[in-house]
Amino acid sequence: MNIPMSSPDLTDADRQAVINVINTPNLSMGKYTTDFEKTFCDLTGAKHAISVNSGTAGLHLCVRAAGIGAGDLVITTPFSFVASSNALLFENAIPVFVDIDPRTGNIDPKLIAEAAKNIEKILPRKGAENHGKLKAILPVDVFGQPADMDAINAIAKEHGLTVIEDSCEALGATYKGKQAGTLGDFGIFAFYPNKQITTGEGGVIITSDDKAANYMRALRNQGRAPGDTWLQHTHLGYNYRIDEMSAAMGASQMSRLDEILSKREQVAAWYEARLSEIVGVETPFIESFTTRMSWFVYVIRFDKNINRDEMAKKLTARGIPVRPYFLPIHLQPYIVEKFGYKEGDYPVTEDLGQRGLALPFSGVMTEEQVNYVCEILRDEISKA
Ligand SMILES: *Cc1c(COP(=O)(O)O)cnc(C)c1O
Secondary structure, eight states, X not given: OOOOSOOOOOOHHHHHHHHHHHTSSOOBSSHHHHHHHHHHHHHHOOXXXXXXXXXXXXXXXXXXXXXOOTTOEEEEOSSSXXXXXXXXXXXXXXXXXXXXXXXTOSXXXXXXXXXXXXXXXXXXXXXXXXXXOEEEEEOBOGGGOOOOHHHHHHHHHHHTOEEEEEOTTOTTOEETTEETTSSSSEEEEEOOTTSSSOOSSOEEEEESOHHHXXXXXXXXXXXXXXXXXXXOOSXXXXXXXXXXXXXXXXXHHHTTHHHHHHHHHHHHHHHHHHHTTSTTEEOOOOOTTEEEOOOOOEXXXXXXXXXXXXXXXXXXXXXXXXXXXXXXXGGSHHHHHHHOOOTTSSHHHHHHHHHEEEXXXXXXXXXXXXXXXHHHHHHHHHHO
């Protein structure tokens, strides 16, 4: 049985939407981009949606709009995809890591509160000698489950910090009934082919801040402010524009978002039913305040006595693609070199990083495929 690690959930209507665009001469900055953005305002109630050509680009624009610059400190999580920290490094800001909740893998608000009170105490060993002020908190909605945003916002308010919610894994998730991405000052979604919806490459920022939205629209378009001609550039900007083909695919996918998320929920439920009874395997924990999980990946954890890397090798050899999730950001080589982190600095992140394994997952997986993965996993664990 061929089982891919992930697959986009595309219909003929999604494909036709792209073909419609390429039969016109307008391949960028047109109607489809506007339509795509509107679907995010409709879903989330945000005042502004700004599409970009990746989630990483979206994060970067939020960092610029929040006025985070060289030496500024931002509290964030080491248990994430690297882009959440990289967006800070692009501006020479300093990510100040705090550890995570061992159940969800989301940043721990208690540790954020301590860090915000005593920021000098937890600065990285090096690279922070001439640091500036603490400016922001950048939580990540890990694996499609929102971080504890009420607690995070309360800390932000107390210390006058901006909150950038990296919702790149959590489109459509809800926290206490509220949409992920709307919970901080800025929210970002991403659409690489393994995400819930895809545009090939792409991202969207949502915010209700008019001034920031205008600024980010200018920055994504080579710094052209409203009123600038094609060759006038008020700001230092980028080409972070999404193209019309991607936007059309995205708008078509967004019209089916609920169905797409429901199919992923079903696949996760199949996994849960089969894996929760296997001794040695821990299935994902869902917080009570997560009113809807938006399944991005399905990550299990092995008990400490099972060697995750050995198990990954065995599953791969039997045709089951798997991936360790996440390798901690503070231990990535360039981060170690810059900030001097070492093993032991964030024990919960490291523990989950060593025990977590993403299984094949998508909304188009069949029950037979899930059965097959679970049977092989059960078999390998019984031999371990
Ligand atoms: C996918 C993802 C991003 C953005 O990814 P792009 O590939 O740039 O679209 C950012 N943060 C997290 C946590 C992600 O999972």
